[in-house]
Amino acid sequence: MTPDTAPESVLERAATRRADEGRSRRATPAVRIAGIYLASRLVTTALFLLAARLSPSGSRFGPDADLATYVVAWDAQYYLRIASEGYPAELPLTAAGEVAQNAWAFMPFFPWAAGAAGWLLGSWAAGAVALAIVAGYLCCLVLRSILKPAIGETAALWAVVFFACAPLAAMFQLGYAEAPFLLLVLLGIRSVQRRQYGPLYAIIPTMAFTRPGVLAFALFLGLFGIHRWLNRxxxxxxxxxxxxxxxxxxxxxxxxxxxxVIAGLVTGRDDAYLATELAWRRLWVGDAGGFVPFEGWPQAADYWFRSWGLDPVWGLVGLGLLVVAGGALLAFSPHVARLGPEIRLWAAAYLAYLLAVFLPQSSVFRILFPLSPLWGAVAAPRSLPWRLAVLAACLIGQWWWIWNMYGLGTEFWHIP
Incomplete structure (x- = not known):
């Protein structure tokens, strides 16, 4: 090396070192989250294996069930059928002449994407699990990024821990569309937070054909527009x-x-989609006629309180109190308020959407999965004992859910 080139080389090495250090700092959260996510997936796998080992002979999937059995169980069967057979051109009917449960209740993006991944990995189930696992990890990354500005790095990482170990964390390893849909929701929230609306023109159409819920995002955007106008x-x-x-x-x-509209055009019945969705509702409340917005929750309150031997009037009172408590939590809780208007408005929009279209039953825990950004309120600056207690509760809840929905799966409330 000659003297006239030495200074340049030193400068180049210094610049390279700074760039490497910058890349290292940027990679640290991703690496930390990868460690958290891998550990949580190992825990979930262990819980599934334990459920399979303890599963009694009278369980839904039998005592010989394994991970492969659980991956394609319950609604995953419909996704698998969509990938292999498509959607029925003629709606199946029950013996009573009513529309039976069928694939039109499920959107096409996840089963087709899992099929494409499965073509490379050897089976649809493998593709579905890979898609769910990758989507779950990306959810963790995006969740941290939308929470960090509001609650700081440490609390955001604890929120990721709770999220990755939550009672519904099994969704990251099953043939369900929940993880990809939540990833789209989180990316949408981040786009709104950053006032970067361009990506939403791709996110929203994908969301619309992943699972029901894009109408909640439409309401969220409307509420956010009002918020922006009022705070201009x-x-x-x-x-x-x-x-x-x-x-x-x-x-x-x-x-x-x-x-x-698509379901109506293919099947020749304008009510094809709604009639299909009501086929599931009949399991709980019988044939209550056509779909009426906001009717599901009073119907469910009446059903559950009668099942428990209680006066159904108290069910309606409890429903009203639940709505008031949820609204008060979003409006007045300082920990929720700290998350920022975008997350609060999404939570409000999604809860309003559920009030309009959902019949509360055993799937309610899974249906609440898109509210995962609220883990930030649970993790917001708290003591270590609090966070460890929450983590323990998450793991206990995860075992309870896996055991009842997959290890047993025999009762009417064992439907995930």
Missing amino acids: SREPFARREALHILALAGIATLLGFSWQ
């Missing part, structure tokens, strides 16, 4: 941004009803 004095609300929000909310709304 503190943060300028440009016309371009307003047009993006209006356009995206409109697209999400149209796409939210598009599956009904």
Whole structure:
């Protein structure tokens, strides 16, 4: 090395070292989360294996069930059927002439994407698990990124821990569309947080054909637009941004009803999708006629309280108190407020959507999965004993869910 080139080489090495250090710092959260996520997946796998080992002969999947059995159980059977057979052109009917449960209740993106991955991995089940696992890890990364500005790095990582070990963490290893859908929701929230609306033109259509819920995102965008307008004095609300929000909310709304139109065109029945969804509702409340928004929760309150031998009037009172408590939590809880308006408005929109369309039953825990950003409120600056207690509760809840839904699966409330 000559003297005239030495200084340049030193400068180059220093610049390279700084770049490497910068890359290392940027990679640290991803590596930490990878460790958290891997450990949590090993725990979930162990719980599944334990459930299979303890499963009695009278369980739904039998005493010889294994991980491969559980991956394609319950609704995963419909996704597998969609990937292999597509959707029925003629709706199946029960002996009573009512529309039976069928594949039109499920959106096509996940089963087809799992099929594509399975073509490489050897089976649809392998593709579905790979898709769910990867989506779950990406969910953890995005969850941290949307929570860190509000609650800090440490609390955001604890939120990831709770999320990865939550009672519904099994969704990251099953043939269900929950993890990919939640990833799209989290990416959508992050886009709104950053006022970067371009990605939403791709996120929303994908979301619409992954699982039901894009109408909740449409409501979220509408509420967010109102919020931006009311707070325009503190943060300028440009016309371009307003047009993006209006356009995206409109697209999400149209796409939210598009599956009904598609099902009607293919089957020749305008009510094909709603009649299919009501086939599941009949398991709980019988034939209650057509779909009426906001009717499911009073029906469920009446059903459950009668099942428990209680006056159903108290069920309606409890439902009202539950709605008030949920609204108060989102509006007044300082830990929730700290998460920022985007997460709070998403939670409010999604809960309102559930009130409008859902019949509460044993699937309610899975249906609440898109509210996962609220783990940030649980993890927001708290003591270590609190966080360890929450983690223990998450793992206990995860075992309870896996054991009842997969290890047993024999009672009417053992449906995930």
